[in-house]
Amino acid sequence: MVRVPRRYAPVATRARPGGRPSAAMGCPRSRRQLAFCLAMLLLPFSLIVLLNQPVDTRLERTLVQQLAELRQRVQHAEMTNRERRKDVMVLNRQLDTYGAAAGERAQGDGCGSGHSWAVKAPAQQRQEEEGPPVLPPSQQQLAQLAPPHDLNDTTTPRGRTVPGALPAAVSGVPLTHLQEINSDMEVPGLLTYLPHLLGRPDALTPALHVSQGRRDVTVVMGLPTVKREVQNYLISTLKNLIDSMSESERLETLIVVFIAETDAEYCSRTAQEIQDKFPAEVKSGLVDIISPSAEYYPPRDSLRRTLDDPLERVQWRTKQNLDFAFLMMYCRPRGVFYVQLEDDIMTKPGYVTKMKEFALQKISEKKDWLLLDFCQLGFIGKLFKTVDLLPLIHFLVMFNNDKPSDWLLLNLVHTKVCRFDKSAKKCKEEKDKVWLHYKPSLFQHIGTHSSLKGKVQKLKDRSGPAAPPPLSASEQLLHLRMLQRRSRARETDKQFGKVQMFKAHSNPPARVVCDIKPHKQYTLERAYRGETYFWGLLPQPGDHLEFHLTPPATLTGFMFQSGNVEHPSDRFYNTTVEIVPALAEHELLKRYKTTSDGYAIIGQFDDQGVAAGSLDPTWGPIRSLRLAVQAESDNWVILNSPEEELVTPELGGAAIPLLNCASRPAPLEQCLARQ
Helix, strand or coil: CCCCCHHHHHHHCCCCCCCEEEHHHHCCCCCHHHHHHHHHEEEEEHHHHCCCCCCCHHHHHHHHHHHHHHHHHHHHHHHHHHHHHHHHHHHHHHHHHHHHHHHHHHHHHCCCCCCCCCCHHHHHHHHHHCCCCCCCHHHHHHHHHEEECCCCCCCCCCCCCCCCCCCCCCCCCCCCCCCCCCCCCCCCCHHCCCCCHCCCCCCCCCCCEECCCCEEEEEEEEEECCCCCCCCCCCHHHHHHCCCHHCCCCCCEEEEEEECCCHHHHHHHHHHHHHHHHHHHHHHEEEEEEECCCHCCCCCCHHCCCCCCHHHHHHHHHHHHHHHHHHHHHHHEEEEEEEEEEEEEEEEHHHHHHHHHHHHHHHHCCCCCCCCECCCCCCCEEEEEHCCCCCCCCHHHCCCCCCCCHHHHHHHHHHHHHHCCCCHHHHHHHHHHHHHECCCCCCCCCCCCCCCCCCCCCCCCCCCCCCCCCCHHHHHHHHHHHHHHHHCCCCHHHHCCCCCCCCCCCCEEEEEEEECCCCCCCHHHHHHHHCCCCECCCCCCCEEEEEEEEEEECEEEEEHHHHCCCCCCCCCCCCCEEEECCCCCHHHHHHCECCCCCCCEECCCCCEEEEEEEEEEECEEEEEEEEEECCCCCCCCEEECCCEEEEEEEHHHHHEEECCCCCHHHHHCCCCCCC
């Protein structure tokens, strides 16, 4: 046995005097024990790190939203199924009534026994001579409620009905407010509040209907439009709505343009303009176009003055209520959510997805909301579940003569959630639970001129002191613009954010000359440098906007687009695009009409304010390009940077901006109205 010297003994065997073990005796004796101790020490820290790692919940959120959407679609399908069952029930009852009457008439002639539908020739001839059986008043109302054909069937001729038979129920008009009719009871319906519709079966059928029959979409957007005397924003609004959608959003959306006019020529012209501007969208079913029958609206002399408003304003808001009701009835069976819009708005990219996700999020959170608000102004951007639209339709119809539509919406929400024995603060808390706001706003109101004639800010204060010395014409224009700017500031949604009116760009060196007087700092030079847009006063014949390239550059084409999202009617009219090549005696000059100062006219602005074209490469370097005003304009003009550019290959892709233009009405009472 080998004795180990004391100084080389293992540390664990050492002991302090008195038999007490030393601190070194608690250390592990092997590597296994050491690893175990380290693991025990690192375990808590590892758990903390793992628990603090961000968890990817995107898949879970997607599944939750899909379940919420599926739940909402099931509710929509159940709503449609209930309406169809009630329609079938009503139709069966009316057919039984008709059959019984026909059978009694046949029995009275001795031409049939026990078979109500076995009507022989003499009875049939008598029936044709005397006309259809007379139905009870309540059943006459029911018969008038259903238009003669389905709104989706664009091939079925209007007005084709069988004498005495109830017209087929239209899927676009709700019949859920009807119950099984008893001859002793009259159920209130649309005809109760719109008695002028009695005897007019076509009143609830669109007079104009352009549709591919798209249904079962996620979002249906109602876009009512009317004839405006000063400026129409419809095309620019529709373009902005479509351009702000992705391809996937277009597949689950339906935009219904409701031309709320009874002038058949105007409706046809507007519908044709929409089809010309958006042929692919109309053909794909993204855009529907409808207009109401003239019989849908009550006689103007039947309306009464309410809220101490002038009769003209009462007629205007009454028509608007009925317009919204008609549009909602058409849109209700076509999608899961309905969004009310106006024809003078703009939006942001991806707005459909944002609205859909917000709605599905609130549904998945089990929040019992009535509407979602995506704009703080009026009725714009209000989203409803289509299964909840019927009470609002009834409310608009019942009180169409009493209040504006946005006030009626407030009244409906108040009626649903507020108690009279509670405070106003409690009422507001309850409203906030069902009226949810999305921030920032997704829609902005851009129109200044209302569809109500004369609804503009008064430009003269008759209650003030004596009038100051007369102003010059330009000073009057600037003063009017300032007044209108203050007025309009109260009609925009500040939560929407600042509207980008131009894009920064780079251009080849050029000397810029402008004959149109600029407004404030909005000069053509700054616009050419990409700092802002050009804003000029009324263009006159002979005015030029010239771009003298230094050095001359080879151009392949041109594209000038006038009008912007806020002022779609502000365009160049009667204006030509002209160039001067660097080679003075160019052969191509003989093919084009030239001006007295040597410019070749290569294009002009169309009725939509667009001038576009390509240049023959044999033109070579271009020395100057200009826009020449040929006739007096009633508008101011804005020249803005475009989306497409005039390419100059010799300058390595530098470009002349294809300047956008906007304008202002010239008369003093109109000329600065939109700013």
